[in-house]
Amino acid sequence: MLLRVENVTMSFGGFIATNNVSLNVEKGQMACIIGPNGAGKSTLFNLITGHLTPTMGKIFFHDQDITGKAPHTICQLGMGRSFQRTNIFPRLTVFENVQVAVLSHTRKTLNFLTPAKTMVQEATFALLEDVGLVDQAKSTSGTLSYGYQKQLELGITLASDPEILLLDEPTAGMSPQETTNSIELIARISRERGLTLLFTEHDMDVVFSVAEKITVLHQGAVLAEGAPEDVKNDPDVQRIYLGEAA
Amino acid sequence: MATSQDSLQDTAGAVGKGQSAFRDPVLWGFLVALVLFFWTPELIIYMEWADFWIIFLTEAFIWSLFAVAFNLLMGYGGLISFGQAAYLGIGGYTAGLLLKYLVWMNFYVALVAAPIGGALAALVIGYFCIRRTHIYFAILTLAFGHIVYLIAFKWYDFTGGDNGLIGIPVPEWIKDPTFVSYYKFVLVICMVSIYLLWRIVNSPFGKTLTAIRENEVRADFVGINVQRHKLYAFMIAGAFSALAGALIMINERSVYPDLAHWTQSTQVLLMSLLGGVYTFFGPVVGAFLLLTMDADITQNYPEIWQLFLGGTLVLILFALPGGIVGFIQERDENAADDMATRMAKLMAQFSRKSWYFFGGAVSFTVFFSILQTPDSWWISEDWDFELLSLITWGILPRTILQLVVGAAILWWLLRGIQSFQAMHRWLLLAFTVLSLALHIYLETPLSGLLLVFLWAVYSFYCLFEPDTRQAFSGGIEVVKDAAQEAAE
Numbered sequence: 001m002l003l004r005v006e007n008v009t010m011s012f013g014g015f016i017a018t019n020n021v022s023l024n025v026e027k028g029q030m031a032c033i034i035g036p037n038g039a040g041k042s043t044l045f046n047l048i049t050g051h052l053t054p055t056m057g058k059i060f061f062h063d064q065d066i067t068g069k070a071p072h073t074i075c076q077l078g079m080g081r082s083f084q085r086t087n088i089f090p091r092l093t094v095f096e097n098v099q100v101a102v103l104s105h106t107r108k109t110l111n112f113l114t115p116a117k118t119m120v121q122e123a124t125f126a127l128l129e130d131v132g133l134v135d136q137a138k139s140t141s142g143t144l145s146y147g148y149q150k151q152l153e154l155g156i157t158l159a160s161d162p163e164i165l166l167l168d169e170p171t172a173g174m175s176p177q178e179t180t181n182s183i184e185l186i187a188r189i190s191r192e193r194g195l196t197l198l199f200t201e202h203d204m205d206v207v208f209s210v211a212e213k214i215t216v217l218h219q220g221a222v223l224a225e226g227a228p229e230d231v232k233n234d235p236d237v238q239r240i241y242l243g244e245a246a
Numbered sequence: 247m248a249t250s251q252d253s254l255q256d257t258a259g260a261v262g263k264g265q266s267a268f269r270d271p272v273l274w275g276f277l278v279a280l281v282l283f284f285w286t287p288e289l290i291i292y293m294e295w296a297d298f299w300i301i302f303l304t305e306a307f308i309w310s311l312f313a314v315a316f317n318l319l320m321g322y323g324g325l326i327s328f329g330q331a332a333y334l335g336i337g338g339y340t341a342g343l344l345l346k347y348l349v350w351m352n353f354y355v356a357l358v359a360a361p362i363g364g365a366l367a368a369l370v371i372g373y374f375c376i377r378r379t380h381i382y383f384a385i386l387t388l389a390f391g392h393i394v395y396l397i398a399f400k401w402y403d404f405t406g407g408d409n410g411l412i413g414i415p416v417p418e419w420i421k422d423p424t425f426v427s428y429y430k431f432v433l434v435i436c437m438v439s440i441y442l443l444w445r446i447v448n449s450p451f452g453k454t455l456t457a458i459r460e461n462e463v464r465a466d467f468v469g470i471n472v473q474r475h476k477l478y479a480f481m482i483a484g485a486f487s488a489l490a491g492a493l494i495m496i497n498e499r500s501v502y503p504d505l506a507h508w509t510q511s512t513q514v515l516l517m518s519l520l521g522g523v524y525t526f527f528g529p530v531v532g533a534f535l536l537l538t539m540d541a542d543i544t545q546n547y548p549e550i551w552q553l554f555l556g557g558t559l560v561l562i563l564f565a566l567p568g569g570i571v572g573f574i575q576e577r578d579e580n581a582a583d584d585m586a587t588r589m590a591k592l593m594a595q596f597s598r599k600s601w602y603f604f605g606g607a608v609s610f611t612v613f614f615s616i617l618q619t620p621d622s623w624w625i626s627e628d629w630d631f632e633l634l635s636l637i638t639w640g641i642l643p644r645t646i647l648q649l650v651v652g653a654a655i656l657w658w659l660l661r662g663i664q665s666f667q668a669m670h671r672w673l674l675l676a677f678t679v680l681s682l683a684l685h686i687y688l689e690t691p692l693s694g695l696l697l698v699f700l701w702a703v704y705s706f707y708c709l710f711e712p713d714t715r716q717a718f719s720g721g722i723e724v725v726k727d728a729a730q731e732a733a734e
Binding site for chain 2: 049051070071072075076081083087088089090091092096097099100101103104105108109110111112113114115116117119156157159160
């Protein structure tokens, strides 16, 4: 079991954002978390990646307890993450964005005197090639289109050579065409690299075309879990997605 | 893909594997500057200019070092420290106390002890400060800075309190009455330090620091230990600031608590803003400009210096949020361009007429400054300048010459002003003439020119061109069509 979330509860003051959530992701699996707004998907991501420390419960990665560890430590263990809102380094060039991540992964960031410009070029360009941004290498990343920025973020995430990718709404705000492209990109890269994928998504077509396992969160708790077909036919899931009347 | 990589390698042009460090153009730039500035005092003495300028350059280089060190935090790390003067004080007092109380203390050991002391102090203070961000970080640095100041101010037995430490022993050669030897000593130390800082900001560490400035959360989740990198940056800035403090102390052979006062911190903040925070050499330009204005104004009107400082800051924040060097670079965000291309593009965009305008403003200032100078060759030596006096304007040919030059300058100004929008150009002309005249009358022409420059840039770019205005506030480049500009 690559990632194991055990009975995790997170409460902000009196508000319980995730309630006793358990979740397993196996190596190589493409797992998806769905749920209506406010179901606690992003909170769960933040708990797994160390941005939040759970009130109760444990999180294991490679059977190693990572509960409450710092994000950069968890990242170094082999977890990659993209954020719901695009998260790049806007004033840096596309090349520098990925380069910084590669430098960090190769633990070269405490080199104070070597000029960085020509360092780790090959690795950086290989990554840019993977996400299809070689031609934009010199552009300031903040000026790129939204779709490119998402691709860039994927490149940054891949630079730390993760085993598992956590993607928070990878297609949020994209046009149908961009969505198709970006899903193809993600699927291709995770196949090539043998990555495990855990993602949240609101677009049901995407979910059912990619996911091997779906977990439905509702009001902070797991409502249903299983193969896409089972989840689709689950009466509880249909009820929260189609409204209480159905 | 291969082509992009190759061209990037070309443009990088810097030190690569197997390449000699002497291929680095920046290093050559530093060496040339070092050689030029090294012999500047000889020029000053040869030309019989005032010794003041040697002292001025010494101070300017020390403050440049301080400003660049400060900007490592502010520009590259996004950490705005309001208490950076504390390290100036710590450096000054560390070296000063060692030299004053330990008779056997070697001068150079004391000088090396200053940055070490600064780094250690920054380690302790930074340990607390970097745990908070933005305004809380700024307030914490201010608070710690004031603690350092108060220790220096109140601890009479140790630091001499507000009497300061005076009569600090320094080697004989520093006491050179022409100040030349100490200037050269400072120059070499500052150049080497600034070059080191240049290497640091361009190293992987520097890149990482920039990434942290850009997006702390993301940096954290590419595996960067954000707090540790911030702390190291804080220590580096502290060390170099303390070195600058020690150099100031040696220059004055005394050290007072004022060195650590928060007003010094705002001064260095202003230098960085003036020159450009997102550039490496901006703070150097800022330091030289601010000290020039300081020398210019304080000499005659010490009481309005602060007023002028405040006015300049307001203008900069509106007109040139990226600072002067930043302005040059921001006009062209293409990272592949070198400085010369950037300058060329800037000039193309800024339109020929506006350059006429600036040429006019400069000529105006030079012309009337010369007229006002009592012993100028323009007017007879024993006549004081009175604008309306016939004696002043001298005999007829000279008067005609003066009128012609004056008219040419005005025509130049008028021609230049056409590049500004109709409503605004007369306002701008009035402002220019009035403020230049005022500054020339006050004998502070440099400051007057700077004001006009800022105001004109502001008028040209920010007030009347929504797209460029947005480019400035949003930090995103909008390339203006140079051809269209020329057609106007």
